[in-house]
Amino acid sequence: MKTPAIVINFKTYQQVVGEKGIELAKICENIAKKEDVEIVIVPQMVDLGVIAKSVSIPVFSQHVDAVEPGSKTGHTTAEAVKGAGGTGTLINHSEMRMRIADIDFAVEKCRELGLETIVCSNNLEVSKACSLTNPGYIAVEPPELIGGDVSVTTANPEIVRNTVNAIKNINPNVKVLCGAGVKNGKDVAKALELGAEGVLLASGVVKAKNPKDVLMDLISGI
């Protein structure tokens, strides 16, 4: 994944069930190719393989379990993600929190397999802690930016800048994504200006009446 990047988490929204998920993946691919920007998509777990075969932009998993291949019915190994054509994965998303020992296992296993890793975190202390497991990226959700109408452009700019600096202080190899408070191109531009190297968002694109328009607006900020 190149930076700056726009990462779109499909979650498990009705809007991406079945063929609709493949369509949204192709919309993302078209814009990424035409506009020469990095868009990474994170489809539903059961669609990972089919979408990875359908597009040539990076496809990430929403999760990997901290287990080795074997007798692990219902789990998703990093090996399975790679085999299905995924090139990376979210880890420790707020809707799929993991134990710290498991984050460490998953990040290391992905590194061995050549999968990229975005570890999500909920505040400054956890972001710093997670950066020590050596992921490629930390996606931060500063509590001040969660919910409501606060965006990175309207918020105190120190919030994002301080988080970026704190993580870089602990582990300069880790890149930071802004995982909250991004809704349009201005927000993207501001997030990048404040030191983030990309953004992670979901409903703003997936639940949009016209995802293409939202995406075009978002990339205008790069």
Next chain:
Amino acid sequence: MKTPAIVINFKTYQQVVGEKGIELAKICENIAKKEDVEIVIVPQMVDLGVIAKSVSIPVFSQHVDAVEPGSKTGHTTAEAVKGAGGTGTLINHSEMRMRIADIDFAVEKCRELGLETIVCSNNLEVSKACSLTNPGYIAVEPPELIGGDVSVTTANPEIVRNTVNAIKNINPNVKVLCGAGVKNGKDVAKALELGAEGVLLASGVVKAKNPKDVLMDLISGI
């Protein structure tokens, strides 16, 4: 899914990562078609969509989470399974145990969506309890048949027959699969004779040097 059925759980074995999983799915499909027997496959989570598009035999999910579509990153909804082309799912596999309220939710949601359900259980009491959530199938693993070299043909025949009878007593609509102690065609024949309407197995096929031979042997028991 028609009965008698042979259900093959791919688990997360190295032997089914990526293209190898699609190959095994096609081997199963070929035999099912040529021999006119019911073979159901249960691929890795991230391969579900791509395999469902590759074969025309029933493809089941290894698991569904007891959640509605929405903000549930990393989870798998019944809606996603159906959208990806799955026609059913395992529920409460011994490697992915669920809470009873969640089993109840998942079975009912699948029924609404027209997905078939195989609830796995570990002993007689749990089998009977689970049968009251009205799944299509209960896959029983009588403790006496787990591990070692005991198979349904060498074991006390009462073990399977009693389980089948106990479940039928509680809920006659539920069909029973034999989820342990089945390795070859003789075991399949014995399981069916004792009242099971199919078998669920994994490593015996998936890790076999020649899965086709094992499958041909298994279906000889039908």
Next chain:
Amino acid sequence: MKTPAIVINFKTYQQVVGEKGIELAKICENIAKKEDVEIVIVPQMVDLGVIAKSVSIPVFSQHVDAVEPGSKTGHTTAEAVKGAGGTGTLINHSEMRMRIADIDFAVEKCRELGLETIVCSNNLEVSKACSLTNPGYIAVEPPELIGGDVSVTTANPEIVRNTVNAIKNINPNVKVLCGAGVKNGKDVAKALELGAEGVLLASGVVKAKNPKDVLMDLISGI
């Protein structure tokens, strides 16, 4: 525990932290003794031993883990509950849901040790399923009675009666407690009239300005 019984779950309310929990336990004991009614208390986990030593009414645990004694730091075994002076336990409370195989393990282990068991359940199917694990009691929370101002006296009487009958049909040895919709003596009387053999409640007593008054009102319904 004798029936009819009033079971008071202390949960983890601020109102029962430390000495305050012991005080509430003694209030319950005084009323139980003076009025000759069965009141069972369910204190915070860490207070179980000290409260069991302080009162002579039945003291239940809020939970037991489905594990054997041994290397299980942070867990609570049935053996520990018994050793601390507990005489029973809640199992599968809505705030501590358990896997069905674990409910089965916990109920059986408690039976072996002579501990009484109240398995909580959220609807008719789950209640019926849980009754097959042979607990002493099922505490039902009919969805129609959860939250709001609906009580067993104002609700359609069939709701509770049907649940009681359904459980008795499946397993006549199981007694039923009414776990929702009970706030005062009239509700207790109605619950008993409809076939319940006791009630389970929490905040109505624990968060009351004067728990003694609430308890006196409740027992007036017996």
Next chain:
Amino acid sequence: MKTPAIVINFKTYQQVVGEKGIELAKICENIAKKEDVEIVIVPQMVDLGVIAKSVSIPVFSQHVDAVEPGSKTGHTTAEAVKGAGGTGTLINHSEMRMRIADIDFAVEKCRELGLETIVCSNNLEVSKACSLTNPGYIAVEPPELIGGDVSVTTANPEIVRNTVNAIKNINPNVKVLCGAGVKNGKDVAKALELGAEGVLLASGVVKAKNPKDVLMDLISGI
């Protein structure tokens, strides 16, 4: 808790059920008083309150849940631990692993309440990550010292020293306990020499025929 300290985790061993747990607590107290050494005990969850009332040495909880007081049946809040007389808690024990966001919550909540915290960790990366949540102590279990007959005295001394140094580098306020490889007084002495400020052990004392003798041997290393 003063350092150097010997922390004894009672786990859920049969040897500490009921009165036997109180006896072991008193043995620890007697030695701590007579020999003027710091011994911290970590009894079973349900015995915390009663043991805290029985002895005057520090009593820690085996676990706290990352929840606020309220409707959390079966959970253990930091408030409950403090109310019961506990003065600290283990967090993230290998038998009770927690999510990183929850470790962060629990450590901060304990700090607010004046409870001491020992966060357990399984390797160097996780130890470093956890140290950023600002616990009082990290109890490290270097993989090289787990199981078998390897102790800190027979192992490569760099293993413990490197861990201590790495944690001190990240957060100099955090003290380190040696959580594996300690069986006797020589091991204690070696652990302290290598930079640890205490040891955490369990079965070596709890399952001993004569715990007093083992404890006397251990404190000879201080």
